[in-house]
Amino acid sequence: MEPRESILNISKAMNAAVIGQQDVVERMLVALLANGHVLMEGLPGTAKTRSVKTLSHLVDSEFSRIQFTPDLLPSDVTGSEIYREQSATFDFQQGPIFGNLILADEINRAPAKVQAALLEAMEERQVTVSGQTHKLPELFLVLATQNPIEQEGTYPLPEAQMDRFLLYVRVDYPAGENEAEILRLVRGEKSGESSAPPTKIDQQVVFAARQQVNAVHVAEAAEKYIVDLVLATRAPEKYEGNLPKWIRLGASPRGTLALDAAARAHAWLAGQYFVSPDNIRAVAPACLAHRVHLTYEAEAAGVTRSEVIEELLKNVVPV
Template sequence: MSHRAAINALRDYLATVIIGQQHLIERLLIALLADGHLLVEGAPGLAKTKAIKMLAHGLEANFHRIQFTPDLLPADVTGTDIYRPENGTFQFQQGPIFHNLVLADEINRAPAKVQSALLEAMAERQVSVGKQTYSLPELFLVMATQNPIEQEGTYPLPEAQLDRFLLHVLIDYPDAAAERQILQLVRGEAKSHTPAPPSEPVSQATIFAVRQEILDLHMADSVIEYIVQLIQASRHPGQYDQQLAGWIEYGASPRGTIALDRCARTYAWLQGKDFVSPDDVQAVVHDVLRHRLLLSFEAEAEGIRPQQVIDTLISVVPIA
């Protein structure tokens, strides 16, 4: 089976078990193939946990869920040294972060030390305990979730930590047709009629090979310039639009430029294309920049959302 056929089979499998969340499925695959992490925000019960769990079923990978709570400690995530009295030494006990796919459920319910421990592991791909450093698996993806409804007792992620996420995905309730399909699926699962995963789980070697194919995808200089100008417009909005200048306090960092390039390439590859177009950039730009723009007090007072700001960015930046 070719690499593209393997990924398409995985996508088709996810679509049969995750109903009404096509956007989430696509963004999960983008994060996986672009070697990044994603933050998913949505109400409870929208299959966020199930999505990454089913992704692990279709991959040659292991999965662990961490439920973030206010009393969680950094060692509960990373692991810690355990004293062994039989030989008088300390031995490192790996924490749940040492898995290929990790779900950080309700990340904003954990205090800052725990959040920083997780985000350091995400950025550095390693964990330091005492004088020792331990490498995380080569295939490593963190999906963190936030519940936007109930904010009491939460610790909002600072902007600098949000920047570590490749994508920030918003998901909403399914429509009526999808809701009916969900009922049928759940009834079938209760009768042990769970859809079977792909006959051959996608190997890690396939994932790494696809990542190389994505990096080799052709991107014209004009598309590169379009990406750069979108980021520049977020940093110097006054040069493009005065209304935009009143909305944006701080623009995207160079991580935003890199993320937009990687995600546009991956999106184009998933569409079966062998080149990247401005349409591919526009398809992912909202999820890439949503958490990287710091809006002004005036914009927040007017009820302006990042979605509207990014729409305006797209409208004022010309395609080269």
């Protein structure tokens, strides 16, 4: 079976298990193919955790769940040195970060010192403890969930960590027509009527798919469009409309890299061998929304980051 066919089967199985969240499923698969991390934000009960668990059941991988709480310690994430009295030595005991698919559940309920423990792992795919560096698995994906910042008992994520997420996905309530279908699905699961899950795909299939994604062609015009979008967030005063009064600080170079990688994956999923402007526009909100900082005026007016990216796409057009 071709890698793309296997990934499309995963997509079909996820959409059957997570009803009414097709955009969320697509973004998660784009991140898997682009070898990047995902931050999912939404109110409780919108299937954020279910989405991650479903993906872990479909890929032959080691799944780790970290429940973030205010009393969590960095060593609870990365692991720590354990003293062995018999040999009078210290041995490193791996923490849950050493899995393949990591569910960082309610990541914004832990303070900054715990968030800092993730920075090296997410960027460099390694963990340093007591001066020793430990490599993480080749398949390593952090899928974090968070409740909106205004909810009680949450901490805003550090900007350095936000920038390390390839994609930001806003998870909304499902449409009304999906609600009854969700009810029947969960009722069937509780009564044991759910169908047998499909066969898990091997990690090598994911790696083969990533090689094909990397081979997707990005023409010079598409590259220019990607760069123009990012540069517009840094110099919004060059454009008319609301951008100058909404954007305080633009996206970093990671935004450019994220747009390129995500657009390639989006095109590959669609069966294309090249990246089109439509692919770039499709992934731009997820790649840039969390990298754009709003002005006080925009925040006071209740403007969302997603609305800013919509305005950006209206003003910056491909050549």
